[in-house]
Amino acid sequence: xxxxLYDTPGPRAKRRNVLLSxxxxxxxxxxxxxxxxxxxxxxxxxxxxxxxFTTGEAWTTYLLPGLANTLKAAAISMVIALPLGxxxxxxxxxxxxxxxxxxxxxxxxFRAIPVLLLMLFANEFYARSTDISTADRPLYAVVTGLVLxxxxxxxxxxxxxxxxxxxxxxxxxxxxxxxxGQTMTSILLPQAVTAMLPAxxxxxxxxxxxxxxGGVMIGFxxxxxxxxxxxxxxxxxxxxxxxxxxIYIIVNFILTSFASWLExxxxxxxxxxxxVLGEDTEVNPAAVGGTFGTGGEGGGPSGFTFKDKPPR
Numbered sequence: 001x002x003x004x005l006y007d008t009p010g011p012r013a014k015r016r017n018v019l020l021s022x023x024x025x026x027x028x029x030x031x032x033x034x035x036x037x038x039x040x041x042x043x044x045x046x047x048x049x050x051x052x053f054t055t056g057e058a059w060t061t062y063l064l065p066g067l068a069n070t071l072k073a074a075a076i077s078m079v080i081a082l083p084l085g086x087x088x089x090x091x092x093x094x095x096x097x098x099x100x101x102x103x104x105x106x107x108x109x110f111r112a113i114p115v116l117l118l119m120l121f122a123n124e125f126y127a128r129s130t131d132i133s134t135a136d137r138p139l140y141a142v143v144t145g146l147v148l149x150x151x152x153x154x155x156x157x158x159x160x161x162x163x164x165x166x167x168x169x170x171x172x173x174x175x176x177x178x179x180x181g182q183t184m185t186s187i188l189l190p191q192a193v194t195a196m197l198p199a200x201x202x203x204x205x206x207x208x209x210x211x212x213x214g215g216v217m218i219g220f221x222x223x224x225x226x227x228x229x230x231x232x233x234x235x236x237x238x239x240x241x242x243x244x245x246x247i248y249i250i251v252n253f254i255l256t257s258f259a260s261w262l263e264x265x266x267x268x269x270x271x272x273x274x275x276v277l278g279e280d281t282e283v284n285p286a287a288v289g290g291t292f293g294t295g296g297e298g299g300g301p302s303g304f305t306f307k308d309k310p311p312r
Contacts, residue, residue: 039238049236053243058230066226067247073139073222074208077146081207082200084147085154090184092159103155111152116213119145123218138221142214146207153203161196162188194266201259205252223247 009017039045052058091103110118123141126132132140165188173183215225223244231240 042238044238049234049239052230052234052236053239058234062226062230063223063243063247066221066223067251069139069220069226070208070211070222071251073142073146073211073214073220074204076143077150077207078204080143080147081151081154084151086158086189088151088155089158089162092155093162095180107152107155109152110148111156113149115145115149115210116217117145118148119214119218121145138214138218141218142211142220142222145214146210150203150207154200157196157199157203158192161192161199164195165191194263197259197263197266201256204259205255208252208255209248 036045043049088103088107091099092107094100094103119141122144123137126137126140126144162184169187169191170183173187178186211220211222212224214220215222219225227240227244231237234240
């Protein structure tokens with residue numbers, strides 16, 4: 001099927017695509033075979049190295065507690081970073097210059113600093129200036145670094161999502177007497193959520209993976225850090241890396257799949273379900289002051305009531 005951005009391939013293009021697909025498949029098979037041979041030469045495929053993952057001890061002692069800490073740090077960071085990013089994103093569009101200036105400096109500052117540096121700084125700050133215990137300090141440092149960095153990134157996502165909406169949405173809200181705060185919370189933000197969702201989910205996946213930085217540098221016992229202890233006890237470095245990599249893939253796949261389902265649900269809920277007006281339909285003018293909704297893809301006003309005239 002042809003579209004504006006895509007033309008249906010002809011016979012020659014189809015043959016070329018099939019040939020390229022076959023060549024790519026063969027090259028991928030050769031690469032996998034080469035990796036398999038190298039691992040076999042180094043005795044990394046011996047059953048004794050993989051057997052610990054078939055027992056409960058490796059999971060209950062190392063992997064599952066590490067995964068729990070990873071999800072705990074990521075969940076806390078998400079819960080704090082999302083609303084904080086929304087606040088700074090909206091503040092960057094404020095009518096007050098000093099609010100825009102302060103929000104812009106904060107967002108650009110923390111977005112420019114590597115998240116690992118933020119974790120290290122937070123760890124030193126908590127060690128020298130607070131009474132947080134040594135056992136809890138790595139978690140606090142990881143969450144602080146993730147929140148500061150990702151909130152600044154999400155602020156730009158929120159701002160871009162709101163600016164992507166048609167200007168008519170704001171103008172229509174002002175026309176019925178809504179203030180800017182009401183327009184933002186009741187009209188713009190609910191509609192921008194669908195547009196922002198893919199970028200937000202991508203950033204949430206980054207948060208899950210960046211928890212590993214805390215395990216490497218400040219001793220946070222997350223999944224990758226627990227893998228090191230497991231590999232030291234069972235002498236299975238390569239198999240442990242493979243298993244942990246698969247766990248990360250599964251977790252992030254579940255997160256992105258849920259986000260895709262949520263996005264489709266939001267899009268379906270925003271489609272208009274009202275009846276089509278006919279020539280005998282009368283619009284009640286008193287309902288014009290109602291609230292706005294998305295009203296389908298065009299995002300028109302809702303809150304109108306319709307009264308069918310009795311048959312003549």
